Amino acid sequence: MIPGPTPVPQTVALAGAAPMINHRGPEFGELLAETTRGLQKILKTQNTVLTFPSAGTGAMEAAAANLTAPGERVLVGVAGEFGARFAEIYRASGADVVIVKAEPGTPVSPEAIRDALCKDSSITTVVVTHNETSTGVTMDLKGIRAAIDREDVLLVADAVSSAGAIDIETDAWGIDVLVTASQKALMCPPGLAFVTVSPRAWERAEKLKARSVYFSFVSARKFLEKPSPQTPYTPAVSLLFSLREAVRMILAEGLDAVFARHALLARATRAGVRALGLELLAADDCASNTVTAVKLPAGADGHKLLGTLRDRYDVILAGGMGELAGKIFRIGHVGAVGWSDVVVTLSALEMALSDLEVPTPGFGRAVAAAEQVLRG
Numbered sequence: 001m002i003p004g005p006t007p008v009p010q011t012v013a014l015a016g017a018a019p020m021i022n023h024r025g026p027e028f029g030e031l032l033a034e035t036t037r038g039l040q041k042i043l044k045t046q047n048t049v050l051t052f053p054s055a056g057t058g059a060m061e062a063a064a065a066n067l068t069a070p071g072e073r074v075l076v077g078v079a080g081e082f083g084a085r086f087a088e089i090y091r092a093s094g095a096d097v098v099i100v101k102a103e104p105g106t107p108v109s110p111e112a113i114r115d116a117l118c119k120d121s122s123i124t125t126v127v128v129t130h131n132e133t134s135t136g137v138t139m140d141l142k143g144i145r146a147a148i149d150r151e152d153v154l155l156v157a158d159a160v161s162s163a164g165a166i167d168i169e170t171d172a173w174g175i176d177v178l179v180t181a182s183q184k185a186l187m188c189p190p191g192l193a194f195v196t197v198s199p200r201a202w203e204r205a206e207k208l209k210a211r212s213v214y215f216s217f218v219s220a221r222k223f224l225e226k227p228s229p230q231t232p233y234t235p236a237v238s239l240l241f242s243l244r245e246a247v248r249m250i251l252a253e254g255l256d257a258v259f260a261r262h263a264l265l266a267r268a269t270r271a272g273v274r275a276l277g278l279e280l281l282a283a284d285d286c287a288s289n290t291v292t293a294v295k296l297p298a299g300a301d302g303h304k305l306l307g308t309l310r311d312r313y314d315v316i317l318a319g320g321m322g323e324l325a326g327k328i329f330r331i332g333h334v335g336a337v338g339w340s341d342v343v344v345t346l347s348a349l350e351m352a353l354s355d356l357e358v359p360t361p362g363f364g365r366a367v368a369a370a371e372q373v374l375r376g
């Protein structure tokens with residue numbers, strides 16, 4: 001129950017074991033066309049969706065390298081480690097980065113973005129993390145776009161830990177570039193990254209000379225638009241086989257059902273954690289549906305807690321990152337997970353806390369609270 005890589009369903013894993021095909025042949029063209037169409041449905045966009053064999057961070061670098069010239073002013077909303085990483089990437093690509101920072105456990109608000117833009121008319125791009133995995137906070141992307149009342153400003157969003165689990169109306173909300181990856185809500189092994197590119201972003205990409213060959217948007221589009229779609233360089237064919245199966249599963253379950261399942265599991269997790277007397281890092285109005293960050297109870301050793309959960313109860317949770325290391329732990333509930341995963345996790349948490357002599361209200365409380373939520 002970590003926030004990615006997430007469990008890979010057996011059919012998805014087995015799909016990846018199919019024999020290799022010619023990546024310049026028609027069978028590959030059909031494969032890439034189907035995964036691209038499927039991702040467009042999941043991400044609610046008519047925009048181009050580019051697929052790169054890379055970690056999500058590669059797609060973040062791609063956004064910076066294709067759409068920002070050195071010296072350009074870029075506003076980055078930072079609410080945790082992944083926002084900080086995006087800022088670092090833009091800095092490394094030569095952008096002049098302005099940071100709007102939120103306290104750990106809180107989102108970067110539309111108002112904060114609006115204020116920063118009002119103060120600086122030279123900003124060309126706003127970059128935010130839709131779902132800050134390090135703190136378990138989801139931001140109001142729709143509100144953030146509405147706060148950017150300048151048509152020429154691009155909105156780039158990192159949705160690595162939300163796309164496919166939390167509803168994102170890429171086109172309706174006006175998100176120019178959405179970055180995500182295969183190993184979280186998309187239920188695939190790590191290794192594929194995806195970027196949606198709006199017409200406004202294409203205008204930029206076409207004007208600028210991309211500072212990357214491997215990640216060039218223009219050459220990726222050129223190959224994608226061939227009569228039989230391809231990628232410029234050798235694609236991760238096996239991962240695309242897996243992705244096709246995962247996309248079919250998500251669409252068969254239905255997007256609304258997938259989003260509702262994630263919301264329900266998140267509510268059940270939060271209720272269970274609270275019933276144990278533990279405190280959540282994020283308030284309910286911004287708490288993520290894919291990852292819950294829990295403050296470590298006073299006197300508890302996070303390292304020991306995670307070790308006990310892993311070694312005695314076979315439940316793997318994530319620790320805090322950066323300044324939150326040793327202060328929180330994180331429960332992922334994203335991708336191919338269901339109610340039983342949440343119940344087992346909470347039960348293990350009750351036992352592990354008791355093993356470590358951390359005072360709790362008693363066995364069964366967390367599980368009962370989660371069950372109340374799950375039964376509706």
Ligand SMILES: Cc1ncc(COP(=O)(O)O)c(C=O)c1O
Pocket residue numbers: 003004054055056057058082129131132133134158159160161181190
């Ligand atoms: C919000 C967010 N952004 C970016 C990344 C980076 O993705 P990757 O590890 O695939 O580079 C992650 C990974 O956990 C993430 O959660």
